[in-house]
Amino acid sequence: MRDVMVLGTGMVPFGRYAPGSARRLAVDASVSALSDAGCAFADLDAFVCGSAHPLTPRGVYLAKELGVTGLAVLHAEHASASGLAAMHLAWLGVGSGAYEAVLVLGIDCPESEQSALEIIEGEGNLPAPALFAMWANRRLHDRGTTPRHLAAVAAKNWNYARDNPYAARRAAEPITVEKVLGSRMVAPPLTSMMCTPWGEGAAAAVVCSAEFAARHGAGGAVRMRHSHIESETYSPGHVFQGAIVGPPDMSRRAAAALYEATGRGPSDVDVVQVHDAFAIEELYYYELLGFAGDGEAEGLLGKGAFGPGSRERFGLPEFSTHGGLIAGGHPGGPTGLAQVHETVRQLRGGRSVGLCHMLGAGSVAITQLYERARGS
């Protein structure tokens, strides 16, 4: 594989958008990414669209809003992981030499109202909050985790979102653990402030070769080192029916594969974006992605690890620095692209290595490693 770069990113704020807004969102996010990359739609040879909701207009229609240029159009669908799945296709396309420059768009904004949760349940799954509440209750039982630990994860992400103009939930005041614990109970022990608000939105990135990046003023380019997609592997206790996503260990394997492919390890990673649709997940991912031993996450979190200053104080990465899915929002397709957008922002700001992680119903875990470009 040759080097693959992310030359520019852009997005619209996540939140509620009315049916019929998809084309505008697609154009706004794409133009913002192309402008950040310093190139035009006419310069691209492929367009990959990641979306999860079946009523979101498909990429082949959205591409025409940006130009009618005959470029390759690909679709990526992996539920919540659709955005990172689209990045994966672009990475394969550019890395293999098939394409020079690819616009990756993550978008979800259905043309008529239908909740994504209903669609997930229509596939025979339990409501998502119920599944992750069961992850939580088992951990409470095994590890002595308390609802305060879950609230601490959520409060951290809510407070990161206060500085992110694109976040769906931006609190006027700092969010406390008590405030999170006191919000409406959804599926015990998960309260509404520990759960993602879903929503709509769009986010985009320009993925290209190093040569293309050099031609278009590569100052802001970051390197997309590797992308790994992991589907479920059977082990005893595997739930086949109704579980939305496979066992937590999928994420452990997806991270290990990423480290092996890149020669990087957890100690190299400065900043991490994860599928924190529910606060219990992020607590698991501290361990599963290799940043804490099994059973150590709660203790580290209690000391302030994984939040602001974590890298400097503990040598551990900051997690969900744009507010995560809990406060940043989780429209589906664009969620992974918002992670990439945030990772690029962090790398341009001086961080060296960023990791993105998403789960998609069905299920897959996708991990990607991004690095500051050499010499920048």
Added chain:
Amino acid sequence: MPDRLGAVHLADVVRYAGASGDLNPIHYDPAFNRAAGHDGLFAMGALHGGWLVSHVVAEGATLPADTPWSLRLRYHGIVPLGLDLEAESSVGPDRTTAVLTGGGERKVGLDLARVDAPPEAGAGRDEQRCTFPVELGTAKRFAEAVRWPGPLGPGSPVPPTYLSVLSFWLPDPDPIDRVRFDRARTLLGETSIHVTGGPVRVGEVFEVREYVGDERVREGRAGEMRLVDLVAELSDDTGLRVAYRNTFILMPPRAPEALTGSADPETGQVFYPVRALSVDGRLRPLVESALATEGVLYSWTTYAGAAYGQVDLDDGVRLQVRLAPGEHRIGERYRLGASPDGDRWFAHA
């Protein structure tokens, strides 16, 4: 030769639900019907029962004015929507009998006869009262729903089963609430109407006393059935005119069927749901296998009023399932059971 009455369609059910006040969703809501363990929508018994009454009246049966009389409708089986119905009747001056059949099965038996004694007052629990005016508008709508022959006007006799609309006036109108049976397992077994002083007519006004009779138990093929009568007595200034009795049957709970999964003959591992091939990608065929019905609760929660859990069955399958309501404990033993709506759930073993 039997007479063809046609089939009950959803439009007939909707019309009868509105006209009679019988809004049990088991007859028109496919999801509720499925959850109650049925294979499809079926008519209210009193709907095609009413058709049968109208049919014998059209064939010449009369509702006597000079002597007490009684009408009994016995319900033998449910009538799925779309099933063609036939009536065979024998109309006589003192007694009329008829049978409604569909798909070769007896569905309703009718017996209309002059009797010697007028109705007598009885007693039971949970008495409620109302005044019941026999209105032309509601009677017309009901008559249409049961295909009553001939037009209705002031003073016309109403269809005998019109008394179903008492629910419009009673303080607690829902008969299944009144008898305290589980709606999903309750069927109407029999309706009997015992009348003196001539048929009920448009324009009459009655004082009604309604009560729940004693509960009986009967052994059926599927287990123990419970039967209870809901009785309404209609009086006017001549005294007790009508005793209107509906017998409800609570069917036995359906025994939950063990779930079927697949076993890998080589590894002994068991999977749910059924799958054709081994999980290791070697394409070994699996064999069907009944799952264990007990296991240990791995985790649980509640969401939107329902409890959900993951149960580690004794054969190694982790099942994600509904749990019975209440508090649950990780690590304790649970057993497959049937929820009242006919679904499966797990409860403390």
